[in-house]
Amino acid sequence: MTSPPVPGAVSRTSPFVGRSSAVAAILDHLRVRAPESGPPRVDLVGGDAGMGKTRLLTEVGGAAEEAGWRVLAGHCLDFSASALPYLPFSEMVGRLADREPDLFEELTRTHPALTALAPGRRIRTPGFQRTEDLDRGEIFDGVHAGFETLAALQPLLLVVEDLHWADQSTRDLLSFLFVRAFGSPVAVVGSYRSDDLGRRHPLRPLLAEWVRLPGVERVDLSPLGAPDVRRLVRALHGGPVRERDVNRVVTLADGNPFYVEELVGAHDSGGTSTIPEDLLDLLLVRLDRLDDDARTVVRAASCSGWRVNHRLLTAVTGLGDAALDRAVRGALDAHVLVRDGDYYRFRHALLAEAVHDDLLPGEHQRLHAAYVKALEEGVVPSTAAELARHAQSAHDIPTAIRAGIEAGEEAMAVGGPDDAARHFEAVLDIVSRHDQPLPDDVDYAVLVARTADAITASGQPARAVRLVEEHLDRAPADLPDVERARLLMAWANCALSNEVFDESSTATAQALDLVGEEPSRLRARALSLHARWLSATDHDDEAVELAGEAMAMAQRFDLASVVAEATTTLARIDERSGDLDSALAALEEVAESAAADHDTVGEMRGRYHLAYVRLETGDLAGAAEQFRLTAEAAERAGRPWAPYGFDARFHWALTRYVRGDWDGALEVADVTGQTPPLHAESLLACVAMLVRAGRGDLDALSYAEPVKAAWSGEGMTAVLAGSATIDLHGLRRDLPAVWRTYDDVVGVLSEIWNPHFQASVMLAALVAGQVATEVARASTAERAGLLERVDDLQSEVDEVLRRTVSRPLGWGPEGQAWTARFRAEALRGRWLAGVRVPAEDELVAAWTETVAAFEAFGHPYEVARSQARLAAVLTATGRPGAREAAEAARETATRLGATPLVDELGVTARPAKPARHRGPASTELTVREREILGLVAQGRTNGEIGKQLFISTKTVSVHVSNILAKLGAGSRTEAAAVGRDRGLLG
Template sequence: MISRSGQRSVFVGRSLEFSALTEAFNSMLDGSGATVVVSGDAGMGKTTLVEHFAESARKRGAQVHWGRAHEHAGAPPLWPWVQIFRSLSESGVIDKELVGSSGADPTDLAGLIPDEDGSTGVDESVSSADSTAQFRLFDSVNSVLRAVSQNTPLVIAIDNLHWADTSSLKLLEFVSHELQSSQVLIIGTYREAESRRGSALSESIAELARTPGFSDVRMSPLSRDDIRQLVLGFGGAAPPEALVDAVHSHSEGSPFFAHNAIQLLGNRGKLNEQAFADTADWDIGIPAGVKDIIGRRIDDLSEDCVLVLRSAAVVGREFDLQVLVSLFPESDEDQLLERLDEAISAGIINESQVAADRFIFDHDLFRQTLESDLRLSRRVRLHSRIAASMDELFGTSDTNYAARIAYHYRQADSVADAELVAAACIRAGRVASNAYAYDEAADHFGAAVEILEDTAEEQALLARALDGRARALFALGRIPEAFEPTRRAFEKYLDVGMATQALDILSVPLPQYGREGMTKLLERGIEVATSDTETFSLLLSRLGAARAHELWEFGIAEQAFQDAIAAARAAGSKRAESWAYGRWAMVSPMDWRKVQELSEKALDVMPPGQDFELEVHCRIWLGEAFYHQGDIDGGLREFRRSEEIAIKARNPMRAAQASMELALLMRLQGRWDECLAREDALGFKLWDRPFGSHMAQAQIYFTTGQTDPAKAAYARARALVKSRVSGVDQQPYSAWSNSWQIGISGLLGITGDASFIDDVPAGELWSTIPEDVANHPALAQRTDLLTRVSVAGIIAIVRNDTETSKIALDLLRQYDYPVGLLRLNQGGSTDRFHGRLAVTAGMPDEALGHFESAHKFCSENGLVYDHAWTCHDLAKLLIDERWDIPRALTLIGEGVQIAERYEIRPLVDQLTSLRSNVPGNATQHPDGLTDREVEVLKELAVGKSNREIAEALFISQNTVIRHVANIFSKTGSANRAQAAVYATGHDLQ
């Protein structure tokens, strides 16, 4: 740590921690970006370590730029990053030319890069909650930092991550993930005690830990020798051992405690040779606790100085002279500056390096101690005066103060005017939204809503607060939560005669699936809207989607779409007409020919280049239509095009949706590594995707026989569901039941392991098919009902439930498309699924027809997974029924060849076992060698390498390695030479 007393400065200890930072720095210089977090308790010297390392990095040619989070919730959104970009700008590292050449959009960075007048605020008069805007900001930050690092190595230091806002942490995650191949080192500090499980910080640390180049440096206490060096650095004379022992035992190695204990002794003239000789019992002179030692240092200050510092402590870790002047009208600036100079000399505060007339407490423990000396009533009134002062000084001129003003008003809500508090929260929410800090925006708007609930005369203000919260929640992807504030904002706007705003809030694209009340809300909007306008048409098409998804009224929904098309044409709006066709396609998922027709119409009508969101929506549904009808290449083409458009439009949610579709089709084609990479990346892009990604990864790993990573991925998915049910953001189990049971069913279809069923609560398990589902007249159109039937069917197969299998098969015959029956069982062949149901139902003749159709379709269309498994299913049926043993053996060989080439290891084992159990077909090879192992042994015996064997047998090198290991084990060979001798001796050349 660094100790400071007058001109003295000494760094002691921390060699291991410093080496870890240096190692990360060296790696960064080689082009491997790294992220290091330094953790430890308060006062352990985290910041001091990084400051000292930063000096070393500067001497080695790196640019170092700092951002610091502060304890008070009143810091502006993304405040650490605002400070970093302000520092980059002021030092001339970034300018308009660099931003332009980096590919970043200057408008996205408006809240971070200072204007010519030095401000970094954003316009709070217009609140936007574009779900893609935060991604665009993050992407622009990444582009600028990458561009800077191409000219000079860059170190970004963020202090006090435990106090950082959620948006700042998300940006840290994004940048750390994206800058792995750059000369950027990111260092963050945080207190371990404040990174409790379930907190935003703990989730960020867990996410960062998945990033290559990440390390967590944990601060340990100072040693006795470190304390000796520290005392020597302050006093200049060798300290007596009794003093070293006293400081070390009292401080328990805490640098902050030790530093302040030693400085207190120094201030009182006890760090010199004479004092060392005169003092026998050093325990008497050293306070017993951190608060005591801080208290004694404060006691050395004048009463007037302490009075000013207590008020400053309520302002925050950083405070402005102007605010103090307003709090002490009886004192002039010179008097206040004298008192602040006294505190600076005592090491309690320092001048800020960011702006003139701004000060910062040297450590937040000083601020906390001073603030705790004030009674609650006094603190509340100080917060009120501080809020009013900041509002007057900065309220309209500097949006960076909006969150601070709101914070102080909220702390004073018991004595402040409710309208003032709410208005400040709304203003802070708008500023946060325009800075793309949607978590903070949702909190500010939510606070305003809570304050205004019982204020009958402020309904317009309440409507604005509800509006802002709805848009922020939507932008965060917390779409189900956004519905209620949307509904209430709409109603409040109408109540106060603000019809334009009421219709505008309905533009927030909330989901229709299972959303009770959406239909009524849209019907009211249509009553208000002017007919034959674009808005009227868009509301009608949304109403059609709501009627289909909420009420399942498909006939009425179709009429709404037709009316929407007519209204769009009357208004001359091609965009609204295209949306009508696109939404119509979205509600027809069980009729894929119709989905294709409607999607193609939407694309044909769509004005070119005007609405990327619309084009991506339509192309994704067109890709779905191609895929379900068996045109895998057509599906891939449209999904790739959708992804390209979404990336160009910088829309991460749509890009991730397209990537998710591509990942599914890649699984069908056996492209496991590509699929795993996409699923891993998807966790960064979609708000609810980590669950789906973990489950998809578990399915892929189980498919390829990688049991340990499969179980780990499944455990992550299960933990996520449990956190949603019982964690901090509790949701009813039913909210996750659909996705969870589909995921479980996928695992059942792959593994046949019934133990997965135990992870679904018994009362929620879809293991039976209720009569109202089986007899529903619209079953063929109801995705929810078909999902339930399909899940019950897969459970029936695993449990060998004949009766449920019969019912499921009879009902699912209504689905006559070849691929992707609700994406169960890897989203593959419908006929294979029907065939498995027929086998379980005791209907072998029907099963034969389904398996033959599945085999033909999968082999012709490249559905590798289903092709290989259908070979198994069909061969087993032919063997069990004694219909065609030679054909069965041919199918087994075909399946083994595919399974080995694509590393579907569990299937290889099952096919090998199936073949060995065919009467009269037991292996004739010595020592239990399989046919494939003999083929590999013959190639090995003539001196071929693993790569050459793989090429000769059309299998992967990993499969060859596995076979060679089995050969060594079965034949007792220690190496390839001994295996070749074995082959010669058994005539296997």
């Protein structure tokens, strides 16, 4: 006997997100943890297709089984008019027969009516003849009695899925069971698709009757909220995923878990279409239920987006009032559209997109043309963006150009650079593809510059550079000098924002020549821009001259933004020359003046450089405040990813990390619900990696590879991700991976920066620290080899220091701290390895200096790490101050949640003391003694063992004496041999 075919089961191991409270409420209502007899308690779970009803019922059934209930499940299937009566109950009986044949046989002897529902009795086989008929009453009584018998053995939960497909007999039997009392605990949970319950569906009135019964409750499964969808996306993806991609799923899925799974699956398999083909087919099935007029309405509505005004729909469909009302009613009854005030909207955003994508080319163009006509006639108030979108789809080129430019300007005015960039680019694309002239009042070069500005403001200066390059290459030879100058200046501005300095000189110099010698607004801008390039490439004397000329000309023409730019350039030159007071004062004035003039770009640039000067001088608190103000100004202006604005947010997050506000750093770095460019998301992810590495979260390694894609475009991602990855591999005791990470980072940054970049000192210090820690664990034969590459690191650090001496400001507090740290870690490694062993005074002094340097810099975590290693050295050399240093480090590590550092401090803060025995001595080795015996067997001396375990040599000697006595050994060699024989060295 076999059960009838049913849909595939859903595993409880699949992600279950956002429904825990619903499960708890159902289990509570069904009295699963406190079974009771009487009429069954019933929960009827409704929700749209794909809303997770099956997964929810699977979780409820699993929880009931764990609580000691027997669970019988059955499904209703879509057999249309040929539905098999009592199908879900037949499935329940068949499952019982398969799983517990003896119980089934006994049950059918006692209640023979159940035999009629057994699947084997319902399958047509050659020669089979039915010999008797049962009336409904016998079947109903038999089912009730059979379930009562089962419930007497253990509480019984009946699960009935897809009640919207239930046959009349099944519905009647359920009604019967819901009102009949049971002498033992019986409960029922069922599911149905609410979006399939049209006005005439037979289940609809029955549900209204059932919920009026005592013990019956209706549970509406609403869409998942955006946070739960994000959790589900990440759980399904199984690794890091860009927030932009997560947001796309959140927007398209409308909280439907099935849609989420399909969209994530398409993304993970490399799909490029907006909607997976299988999901598209499933969505469009709904249209097959509509008549022709209703399909016309739905297709017309899809061109408007996800919702449409009734008057606009009337205008574009051309249907009369009565026909339109009937068509809309049909779409509403089929749950394709829902009413939203004076609007109709699609029940799911994906459905709107699916319908629109399914339009035929001619149909698509005609419908959008109807929208253009209606909007231009003022049927409803509209925006330039709406008109531009419809005009582009209708191939109404003049309208698309005019409305597109207007829409771009509107978007820029309200802080929407992403939208502005899309509109402007669309116009440029139309002009180039259709050889269409621009309106008389629109300058081609100005439009390209506006487009580049919008793209840059959206956080993609590199793409802006490429766009202007393309238009420069296509520009006709007879392009007027002023227009060519505007294009060159637009390119240079983007290039400088993207730190492309090599070619900017040609562009800015050419632009300056093309604008002529006569004072003008354009020449003032060209002078300031060329001064920026000169300053960025260390041509300070020329930069000062041109910036001064630009400032004077800008003041003459009342160009506050140019004044701010030129002043900032001069202040940066003062800062590099060491005149910090002048630089700070000038930048303060620039920031305040620009803010008062509502010059967001000038304010951001001034504040960012002001923060950077404070950072360079070690004023972390002052830097953090200016970074915050800059980032907030960018956010208010709708330019959160623009140069200076995002740079400030990144440095704000990083500064909070450095200052020991790790939770604050994570808060600033969180991009949930935002759509950052790749480089921006990667940089913020790197800050989060630093925090997670400090807290010992090895899962943070999963971000290393995804972030690596941004290394070559943004060097700081390599520095920060490399730093975190080095520490994480160190926690895993994978020294080869530590070296690979270091080599990868240095290789990339040597190409895009220079072979002796300053951050290499920090990376070298981190690597040297991991090597020293591993030396302490290695055998005598391995130790010298581990240190070989550290000497190469020393040469690199020396070269970086030599080159840094020429800077007017010298080596800042951060650089000084990491230089001291590298020296201390290198000495620690040699001391532990017994290779070129430094004097104890030198070692202690190096770590004392390192602690002081990080204190001066203001980096509590690195202060604590340095204090921990200083404490270890003081302990091992028997010097005072170890406990104080260790406890200070422990306090910081505990506050930060830096678990690895707390673990490192475990021995140092509470050094082991020689055991004092009273009475007969134990012959069993303690954990510490077995550890020391293992090191003795490796040939370590007492001094080497003390260094590794951070205890004094005298303490090691006492332990060794105890070990020899307990093992009855006369020498260290004999003790090692006895230890091996007794299995103590495993």
